[in-house]
Amino acid sequence: MNHDPFHWGRPNQETYGTYNYNIAQASNQQHESQLDDFPKMHTQQPIITGTSVVSLKFKDGIIIAADNLGSYGSLLRFNNLERLIKVGDETVVGISGDISDLQQLERILAQLEIEEEIYDSDGGHKLRAPHVHEYLSKILYNRRSKMDPLWNAVIVGGFNEDGTPFLKYVDLLGVTYGSSTLATGFGSHLAVPLLRQLIPNDIDYTKVEEEDARKVLENCMRVLFYRDARAADKYSLVTIKSQTSESGSKQITFNHEKELKVENQSWKFAKDISGYGSKQL
Amino acid sequence: MFRNNYDNDSVTYSPTGRLFQVEYALEAIKQGSAAVGLVSKSHVVLAALKRNAEELGSYQKKIIKIDDHMGIALAGLAPDARVLSNFLRKQAMSSKMIFNRPLSTSKAVLSIADKAQENTQSYGSRPYGVGLLIAGYDETGAHLYEFQPSGSVLEYYGAAIGARSQAARTYLERNLDTILETDSVEDLIVHGLNALRDTLSQDVELTFKNTSVSVVGKESGFTIYDDEEVQQWLDKLDSVSNARNRDDDDNDNNEDSNTNTNEETTTTTTTNTNDNENPASEETTTATETAPEDDTNTTTDPSGDRMETDD
């Protein structure tokens, strides 16, 4: 049996019309007539995928969440994936996109942590979020330039050297940008507007309390579960915050919560949805 | 005469476990003019004595900038120092490129230490013939390291390498407490120049032509002062010549014996007047030998200056 789902065939064209391959970059599988026109490409589409990563800054740090689902096309193939990775003492990397590439990034980051934090470490030269982000952006851009991208969108969260929260994005093209509210994939459409209600301008994160940030993030995960067919209601959440102790020294805490559930679900709205599936208007 | 058979290459141990080729490479450092380095809490200063081959010749550069926050001073074979400084510059640029952060001083020195070690364990290459003082200011503050061709690097509060450098070390040890406590960059430079001055031979004094000074530290990038720019610092000294008599030579100087290596400035047999402005005169008048160190010199080497760094 050929295990490539794209070879399994589809409903015949007379009923449904020709398939539009441009939809959501579904596949670059081309018509038989075109197969000779282009070199064979093995790693030009994701296989198992993870959906959105959602994150925002608050006044003492950053908070980030990603669900635990690994989808195989529309099949919900794995439900126990961890897509938030700790790097060093005070940095988190949230990864969406291809899961095998995520695992490759995980190994690269583990190697980075050993080289920068373990070998000949006299202390002091901390590996921080900006360094991790810069490093990842170089890797992703390099791979894209070789026409062999790591099929991911990544958010790096942590702290700058001056102690201010750091949050920045990089994707499979090597595109990078930073913001106080960030999300990848579907989340960039559905979650960012919700996050921006809390943080309209980039600097406003300084007024945001941790509880409020968390509440909005939980709401984002709920909305994404409602609207994103590749999202799950089980997710992980990381909070990194810097607190000043009584002695005046800064203490950074890294809190990784796992197996959280999307609470207070209400599917009342579902009955009003139309235009999909068999139901006709 | 007994011939030392154990000193032909760096892959042969002597019966006592020494590596003579590596030890000879350490000697090459002492053929070069002195370089001094010292740190305070916030700054690192390097000071070095430059030589020229002849009166009309230019002076060999002694301090090389690596990056905005790092630089080195050298003593010994200047071409070897260029190889190492180019390597360091590459490391510094990679760090900026890959991590967007300045290369840490400790990483920098360890990278050249490991590079130097390779040359001491395989046949066909020679150890580097240069000692370096590496000055850097990074996230963890001001640092000064001494690099040796053996592949050893150690962090110091104050260090000196090159001809008659023991005198400078003595000065630094005596003034260590004041140096560490000082908040003034100016004082630090004056201490550095005082130490350097102690390495001078009798007929030489510090001039704006033969003196190089560099500073790196908090809020100031690596800056080199040469020529006219160094005069401002020399003006702050009580004297520009060595106060001590020439007869209290320390044991590590054999600069009068010969200098035939192609180090910083190739010494020639040009006749020289004992012009005070010519720091190379003391070599040139006596540099008549062209053979490498003779056998007696090597087998009976009395100095306990071993490659070993922990005893």
Place this chain on the structure above:
Amino acid sequence: MTSIGTGYDLSNSVFSPDGRNFQVEYAMKAVENGGTSIGIKCKDGVVLAVEKIINSKLLVPGKNKRIQTIDKHIGVVYSGLLPDGRHFVSRGRDEAQTFKSFYKTPISVPHLMDRLGIYVQNYTCYNSVRPFGVVSIVGGIDSNGPHLYMIEPSGTSWGYSGAATGKGRQTAKSELEKLDYETLTVREAVKVAAKIIHQAHEDNKDKDYELEISWISLEETKGLHQFIPDDLLAEAIKYAKEDEDDDEEDEEMES
């Protein structure tokens, strides 16, 4: 060393008529004058310690670390030509990382020692290289518990409960033989290590030394190789010197 001058000791990888490889023996000589290193394998982990001779008061105290980490769970300390030690550690790191990228699991200590043994032995086989001028003590924790090994310039590596090398190895060994490795914990061993290094330094008293201690334990360090905390080090040093007061009060009076 009666065979010195017969010509069989001038090149590595050459046997003498009586079957010795002199260059390897000479490499051992380079080790025998280095600062003393020791390793102690306890029931719950491993402790490594080294006597760092201070050659100049211009050296920065507490820096110029001598104990290194090969992988998160494996530490090394060595005596001899220190740059060679760094080379050895660098190879160990490469081996550990290669293993991990192949098998997705941390390398076990015995397997790492196998690989490093082969590497070090290779440097005795060719006249284009010289043997390593270090004896390294490697300690770590893996799924089979704590391990301690010592590897020599010849490439031989043996497992130990207590290992010592460097100048004061004889003194250190006789002290190590007195320990009960079945009941000793790392927390106790830290003090013992400090004391042994202190005793081993007796022969070399004209020079100052600095003490460096690291440990690996599931309870104390979550299986990671780390330097011991400053307060514990201070406590260990105090213990090492206190004991000396009782034993040899006269000697202490002078200093």
